[in-house]
Amino acid sequence: MSEEKKRLDEDGIVYSGKRISLSIRQIPGPAGQTRTHESVLFGEGVAVVPVYRSKILLIRQFRPSVGQSILEIPAGKVEPGEDLRIAAERELEEETGLSGGILTLMSSIWTTPGFCNERIHLFLSEGGDLKKSHPDEGEEIEEVLLLTPDEVWKRIQDGSLSDAKTVAGFLLYSRLNDRSF
DSSP: OOHHHHHHHHTTEEEEOSSOEEEEEEEEOTTSOEEEEEEEEOOEEEEEEEEETTEEEEEEEEETTTTEEEEEOOEEEOOTTOOHHHHHHHHHHHHHOEESSEEEEEEEEESOTTTBOOEEEEEEEESOEEOOOOOOTTOOEEEEEEEOHHHHHHHHHHTSOOOHHHHHHHHHHHHHTTOOO
């Protein structure tokens, strides 16, 4: 582990919870001054754009942080030491029931680097077998939807699909498949 990473992970932690930690640190500025920087420490996550029978599989679940149910692609936290592909397969199967497809890493993104170290690795899943989902305890999937790419794009445009990782993943999928809307 680099010294910089070690410092970011250890210095200034004022709260450690089950999923996140909060760090408040003094950061040197360019002119020698210092400033306070607050960071949410989350770490690595995975998200999967599942394509099943030419449709995109989305889930709807309540997100207390925004106070509403949102449409999104399956996603979750990578456990320490866990392989990204294994994490993606796990989240996909738990949240949608889809397994056994071809899984491809499309890209990795920082979700909100101004205040959070969360990095999500975006995968594409094609094909597979669809069975009943089995979410983690405490996780409630309200609905699993199969939408055409055009329907997904319309929901992005009308604002009914506004989850950033889902929009980014869908746009990557669209670009890889030479789709324009």
